[in-house]
Amino acid sequence: MTNIAKGLEGVLFTESRLTFINGTEGILTHLGIPIQEWAESSSFEELSLALLDGKLPTGAELAAFDAELRANRALTPQLLEVIAAMPRGVHPMQALRTAVSYLGLLDPQAEETTEEARRAISVRMIAQFATVIAAIHRAQQGQEAVAPRQDLTHAGNFLYMLTGREPSPEQARLFDIALVLHADHGMNASTFTAIATSSTLSDMYSCITSAIGALKGPLHGGANEAVMDMLDEIGTPDKAAEYITGKLDRKEKIMGVGHRVYKYFDPRSRVLRDYAEHVANKEGKSRYYQILETIEKTVVDRLGSKGIYPNVDFYSGTVYSDLGIEKEYFTPIFALARISGWCASVIEYTRDNRLLRPDAVYTGASDQHYVPIEQRGEQELQRAEG
Numbered sequence: 001m002t003n004i005a006k007g008l009e010g011v012l013f014t015e016s017r018l019t020f021i022n023g024t025e026g027i028l029t030h031l032g033i034p035i036q037e038w039a040e041s042s043s044f045e046e047l048s049l050a051l052l053d054g055k056l057p058t059g060a061e062l063a064a065f066d067a068e069l070r071a072n073r074a075l076t077p078q079l080l081e082v083i084a085a086m087p088r089g090v091h092p093m094q095a096l097r098t099a100v101s102y103l104g105l106l107d108p109q110a111e112e113t114t115e116e117a118r119r120a121i122s123v124r125m126i127a128q129f130a131t132v133i134a135a136i137h138r139a140q141q142g143q144e145a146v147a148p149r150q151d152l153t154h155a156g157n158f159l160y161m162l163t164g165r166e167p168s169p170e171q172a173r174l175f176d177i178a179l180v181l182h183a184d185h186g187m188n189a190s191t192f193t194a195i196a197t198s199s200t201l202s203d204m205y206s207c208i209t210s211a212i213g214a215l216k217g218p219l220h221g222g223a224n225e226a227v228m229d230m231l232d233e234i235g236t237p238d239k240a241a242e243y244i245t246g247k248l249d250r251k252e253k254i255m256g257v258g259h260r261v262y263k264y265f266d267p268r269s270r271v272l273r274d275y276a277e278h279v280a281n282k283e284g285k286s287r288y289y290q291i292l293e294t295i296e297k298t299v300v301d302r303l304g305s306k307g308i309y310p311n312v313d314f315y316s317g318t319v320y321s322d323l324g325i326e327k328e329y330f331t332p333i334f335a336l337a338r339i340s341g342w343c344a345s346v347i348e349y350t351r352d353n354r355l356l357r358p359d360a361v362y363t364g365a366s367d368q369h370y371v372p373i374e375q376r377g378e379q380e381l382q383r384a385e386g
């Protein structure tokens with residue numbers, strides 16, 4: 001019997017020097033360096049550059065990259081008008097997909113596919129995703145976009161543009177850590193989608209627009225918002241265990257748990273939990289955090305033996321929510337971070353490109369003939385009678 005790798009599970013289609021995952025032990029490294037060290041000691045800017053270049057940057061390289069990001073933050077008035085004219089009430093991921101596609105229309109280099117051009121476009125996209133998402137947020141609230149500031153970090157400036165208020169250094173750092181944790185993750189569905197598009201030698205904006213579409217789904221990046229929906233539905237911590245048990249009894253999925261690769265705790269979920277706990281202890285345990293604690297215990301007790309544990313989307317929402325961010329923006333924030341991994345992966349794959357084109361086992365009809373349309377009803381009648 002032909003072996004089908006459903007969901008392409010375990011299929012190796014390329015080599016990569018960027019990210020390593022050991023799913024049974026819950027290990028994640030970028031360039032061989034554990035994710036915990038990136039979170040503790042690095043920044044989103046540094047990890048983005050490290051992914052693009054495949055090496056830890058020198059101080060001078062990082063300063064130059066950071067300056068380039070800051071210089072590229074502003075959007076053209078034309079794009080701001082497009083964002084302001086978007087229908088109210090659309091999901092920000094819909095708006096982001098359209099805005100990034102439009103960004104490509106405005107970039108004179110958009111259609112260039114040399115490595116040099118792909119890298120230059122990547123730097124601009126990394127810088128501008130923050131401004132685009134913040135402008136979408138403001139426009140959807142009927143407010144003017146807040147112009148980026150050059151004196152803030154990528155994370156700090158995003159929070160500033162989102163809310164119009166300068167975040168505290170602690171808030172900016174917490175958000176920076178969340179970006180670091182989400183920046184790359186091997187051949188996840190959205191990165192794979194970006195690579196599939198680039199494998200046809202299509203342009204960067206097409207790759208990233210397709211990746212945004214893939215990230216949006218609730219089985220992938222959209223799960224962080226779905227977790228928050230679940231917490232809102234549960235309401236209070238005392239109802240959490242019964243709610244989860246009921247769902248599992250009915251064989252329904254719990255959002256924010258389970259993973260194709262991790263069969264143990266996703267290490268990013270541990271870092272996010274520690275920060276969520278830190279905030280909870282400082283400011284009094286939030287209702288959300290208490291519900292998540294109970295869900296985690298209930299899920300791990302019941303499904304831990306099946307390899308189902310919290311993933312990165314489980315605790316990220318409480319961290320964002322503590323920063324005052326609405327749940328519809330959780331997945332766009334995922335994209336704000338993952339843009340670096342998408343770009344770096346596309347550039348890496350393109351160096352040794354081969355068209356991605358898997359196959360399916362054909363299970364349809366055979367030996368059929370074309371039936372003129374006027375005879376089709378008759379034939380079906382005869383088939384039903386005969």
Ligand SMILES: CC(=O)SCCNC(=O)CCNC(=O)[C@H](O)C(C)(C)COP(=O)(O)OP(=O)(O)OC[C@H]1O[C@@H](n2cnc3c(N)ncnc32)[C@H](O)[C@@H]1OP(=O)(O)O
Pocket residue numbers: 007188218219220221223252253254255256257258259260261306308311312313
């Ligand atoms: C950033 C990210 O993308 S992280 C993932 C974010 N997604 C989510 O949190 C959504 C919830 N999780 C899921 O749907 C899945 O775990 C996925 C999509 C992430 C991974 O799915 P797959 O590797 O295809 O596993 P699959 O869905 O086939 O599940 C395997 C088994 O585990 C069970 N399972 C997997 N995830 C869950 C879950 N979240 N809740 C309950 N049961 C689950 C399935 O019911 C299935 O059980 P069965 O063998 O008895 O039929």
Ligand SMILES: O=C([O-])CC(=O)C(=O)O
Pocket residue numbers: 184185186187188189260261311312
């Ligand atoms: O790797 C995956 O399949 C999903 C994931 O955790 C991510 O993209 O961060």
